[in-house]
Amino acid sequence: MAPLDTDKAQLDVRGPDGHPLEIPRLACGAMADLKSFPAAPEHQEALGFPGELVENWQEVAIAKMGELAQKNRAFQVYLDACVKCGACTDKCHYFLGTGDPKNMPVARQDLLRSVYRRYYTFAGKYFPWLVGARDLTREVLDEWYTYYHQCSQCRRCSVFCPYGIDTAEISMAAREIMDCVGVGQKYCNEIIGKVKAVGNNLGLNPKALGATLEGLEEDIEEETGISVRLPLDEKGADILLITPSADFFADPHIDGLIGYAKVFHEAGVSWTLSSYASEAANFGMFIGSYENMREVSLRIRQAALDLGVKRIVFGECGHAWRVAYSFLNTLAGPFDFLDQKYPVPQHILEFTWGEIQKGTLTFDKSKNDEFRLTYHDSCNVARGSRMGDMPGGQFEIPRNVLKAVCNHYFDMDRDTIMESTLCCGGGGGLLTDDLMDLRVKGSSPRMKALQQVTADHGVTHMAAICAICKSQFSKVMPKFGYEMDSILSVHQLVSNAIVLTGQNAGEDDADEAGED
Amino acid sequence: MSTLYALLFYVATALLVVGTAIKIRTYARTPAPLKIPTTPAPTTRSGVFWRMFREIAFFESLFKSNKWIWLFGYMFHVALALILLRHFRYFTTGWFWVDWVQPFGVYASFAFVLGLAGLWARRFVVERIRYISSPSDHLMLALLLGIGLSGMGMKFVAKTDIVAVKVFFQGLMRFQINDLPTHPALLIHLGLVALLMIIFPISKLLHAPGVFFSPTRNQVDDPREKRHLAPWAAQLEK
Ligand code: SF4
Ligand code: SF4
Numbered sequence: 074m075a076p077l078d079t080d081k082a083q084l085d086v087r088g089p090d091g092h093p094l095e096i097p098r099l100a101c102g103a104m105a106d107l108k109s110f111p112a113a114p115e116h117q118e119a120l121g122f123p124g125e126l127v128e129n130w131q132e133v134a135i136a137k138m139g140e141l142a143q144k145n146r147a148f149q150v151y152l153d154a155c156v157k158c159g160a161c162t163d164k165c166h167y168f169l170g171t172g173d174p175k176n177m178p179v180a181r182q183d184l185l186r187s188v189y190r191r192y193y194t195f196a197g198k199y200f201p202w203l204v205g206a207r208d209l210t211r212e213v214l215d216e217w218y219t220y221y222h223q224c225s226q227c228r229r230c231s232v233f234c235p236y237g238i239d240t241a242e243i244s245m246a247a248r249e250i251m252d253c254v255g256v257g258q259k260y261c262n263e264i265i266g267k268v269k270a271v272g273n274n275l276g277l278n279p280k281a282l283g284a285t286l287e288g289l290e291e292d293i294e295e296e297t298g299i300s301v302r303l304p305l306d307e308k309g310a311d312i313l314l315i316t317p318s319a320d321f322f323a324d325p326h327i328d329g330l331i332g333y334a335k336v337f338h339e340a341g342v343s344w345t346l347s348s349y350a351s352e353a354a355n356f357g358m359f360i361g362s363y364e365n366m367r368e369v370s371l372r373i374r375q376a377a378l379d380l381g382v383k384r385i386v387f388g389e390c391g392h393a394w395r396v397a398y399s400f401l402n403t404l405a406g407p408f409d410f411l412d413q414k415y416p417v418p419q420h421i422l423e424f425t426w427g428e429i430q431k432g433t434l435t436f437d438k439s440k441n442d443e444f445r446l447t448y449h450d451s452c453n454v455a456r457g458s459r460m461g462d463m464p465g466g467q468f469e470i471p472r473n474v475l476k477a478v479c480n481h482y483f484d485m486d487r488d489t490i491m492e493s494t495l496c497c498g499g500g501g502g503l504l505t506d507d508l509m510d511l512r513v514k515g516s517s518p519r520m521k522a523l524q525q526v527t528a529d530h531g532v533t534h535m536a537a538i539c540a541i542c543k544s545q546f547s548k549v550m551p552k553f554g555y556e557m558d559s560i561l562s563v564h565q566l567v568s569n570a571i572v573l574t575g576q577n578a579g580e581d582d583a584d585e586a587g588e589d
Numbered sequence: 590m591s592t593l594y595a596l597l598f599y600v601a602t603a604l605l606v607v608g609t610a611i612k613i614r615t616y617a618r619t620p621a622p623l624k625i626p627t628t629p630a631p632t633t634r635s636g637v638f639w640r641m642f643r644e645i646a647f648f649e650s651l652f653k654s655n656k657w658i659w660l661f662g663y664m665f666h667v668a669l670a671l672i673l674l675r676h677f678r679y680f681t682t683g684w685f686w687v688d689w690v691q692p693f694g695v696y697a698s699f700a701f702v703l704g705l706a707g708l709w710a711r712r713f714v715v716e717r718i719r720y721i722s723s724p725s726d727h728l729m730l731a732l733l734l735g736i737g738l739s740g741m742g743m744k745f746v747a748k749t750d751i752v753a754v755k756v757f758f759q760g761l762m763r764f765q766i767n768d769l770p771t772h773p774a775l776l777i778h779l780g781l782v783a784l785l786m787i788i789f790p791i792s793k794l795l796h797a798p799g800v801f802f803s804p805t806r807n808q809v810d811d812p813r814e815k816r817h818l819a820p821w822a823a824q825l826e827k
Contacts, residue, residue, distance in 0.1 A: 177720070363622060459629065492628070
């Protein structure tokens with residue numbers, strides 16, 4: 074253990090409110106005016122939804138609600154089973170951060186449950202006042218739009234509900250219903266359109282992508298003196314890497330991508346990216362659209378077939394990993410054409426941890442000594458997926474890798490990590506500037522937990538494995554007294570510490586002219 | 590009066606059984622299109638069985654969530670279970686465990702009322718829970734409390750002829766209507782119980798069957814190993 078950096082340790086940056094899970098007083102209507110930008114007609118239509126509010130929208134919405142109840146057991150059961158016990162009321166980071174009672178999970182569900190009851194249950198039809206049932210009016214629709222776009226579908230509430238009621242399922246259904254009547258959200262729907270048209274959320278075309286990757290190869294060679302490849306569309310490679318497009322573009326994401334490349338290089342496997350499926354993210358989940366989610370997933374299957382790979386590995390992205398781990402086999406399977414010796418799909422951390430255990434990777438941990446680290450469990454990885462063979466591998470493996478590559482690691486408060494992790498505040502399709510107020514407030518519980526470990530252990534940086542988390546934190550961290558680059562990719566740390574075969578360890582800017 | 594109550598109980602039983610059966614059938618038939626267990630989740634069926642068992646026997650998630658709600662809720666539910674077992678004596682004769690459970694059922698009535706009172710108090714005292722409570726949530730507690738208090742009234746204050754009550758209910762099971770004592774507490778007690786039975790399948794009491802069908806709790810975490818596909822989703826692949 075290195076001596077504690079006393080400067081940092083004494084600096085108490087905790088806010089006046091103290092504990093990250095402190096329950097606020099109710100502030101009715103506090104967030105009622107924050108509306109995410111609605112989708113333009115062309116964004117709606119590209120996804121097969123009506124361009125604007127349809128004439129008979131009430132009818133359509135109510136019918137859709139009935140259809141979802143028949144198609145999705147979770148929706149059906151969760152609308153019936155809630156007993157209003159209140160156990161979930163203080164579990165949502167958006168409630169903790171805003172105090173708006175409609176951001177309490179049960180109240181968020183009730184926005185839709187009240188309408189479902191009115192049209193689909195005996196009590197709601199005949200005694201609406203008794204069970205809080207209400208007609209579907211324009212006001213109600215607007216309220217749905219507001220508050221179902223203040224849920225990051227993080228599922229923290231579902232961990233704590235005695236019946237496992239998952240508000241994310243209700244939010245997804247609500248967004249699907251809204252899309253079907255013509256009121257979708259700009260951010261999500263525009264992005265899904267881009268994936269369908271170009272192959273990734275950023276709208277990065279194959280040429281630009283190729284150029285980016287070449288640039289990275291040069292950077293790595295310059296830095297290490299070793300030629301590490303980042304292949305694109307290489308037929309016959311063993312591994313297809315599917316990674317969020319942010320990895321091609323933004324800090325700290327891109328350093329993570331360099332990390333994957335170095336790990337693959339050292340492991341001696343052949344791999345490739347695909348320009349057709351150049352996106353791990355799948356916003357189809359956020360809007361609750363099975364069809365859109367499936368269409369986006371099928372691109373990955375197609376790319377795997379076209380490139381003739383044997384394995385699929387996913388890069389660092391939270392909801393992408395949930396869709397990949399939990400849904401890909403359903404949506405785009407069966408994957409019997411891939412090598413069955415490996416899980417389909419595999420997470421890059423499963424790959425890296427496997428290599429570490431095999432002993433193929435050499436690290437110089439001191440390269441990360443400038444960081445005192447903690448790790449943010451991303452919601453979708455923590456509560457909607459797994460890594461490795463054992464339940465909870467999604468918590469162990471990232472931490473194992475971090476501890477293998479750095480010397481100073483500290484966990485945040487147990488009630489704010491692992492299955493109880495707090496959302497970054499920007500998940501679920503909320504990572505848009507028009508929701509910035511919500512994003513900052515929603516991140517405050519996580520930020521307070523970080524401030525605690527900063528105060529107690531001098532933690533300076535936080536690592537994450539989700540593109541959304543990373544983007545969100547680099548935006549909001551400055552508001553809580555951290556630099557915007559205090560958020561790191563896990564594979565960025567791997568990249569820092571890894572000593573490539575043939576590389577002169579210990580020398581930072583090894584200048585090995587003549588190599589290659 | 591006896592005939593009225595006899596009919597009431599036939600109707601209530603029919604509604605309870607048929608209504609709940611229909612609901613259970615709907616839940617069972619509705620597909621879960623995707624694997625959504627709240628992870629970490631068990632990777633085997635037996636693991637899921639154990640998870641459900643802990644959830645139902647100990648209210649595990651609720652315990653993690655909120656100790657006060659757990660305390661009152663658990664107290665109330667365990668008491669309810671004991672009381673229900675105690676009431677088997679009206680329908681059976683000579684079952685040893687029914688005799689054995691009798692004294693526990695008596696003590697349980699206090700826990701029952703206390704638990705309900707605690708839950709109800711929270712609906713007033715805790716701002717968040719007050720906000721989410723609708724009239725039916727209060728009435729449900731009132732109904733249960735009414736059942737508990739009228740039952741205790743017959744045990745501790747003004748006893749009723751329980752032998753006659755037993756004759757009445759055993760008669761109902763053989764489709765005979767025998768005389769029911771016209772003890773006011775008894776009539777209130779039975780009336781409220783019948784009401785509870787009737788509203789069971791159309792109210793939040795559906796949480797009892799519902800919990801078994803909750804995909805976040807009852808699914809096995811094995812999506813990579815086993816392909817999960819809902820019938821309607823399979824149609825999309827055609
Ligand atoms: S914890 Fe579950 S049952 Fe209780 S109020 Fe919340 S959603 Fe309803
Ligand atoms: S899923 Fe997450 S964001 Fe949505 S209500 Fe539950 S805790 Fe809040």
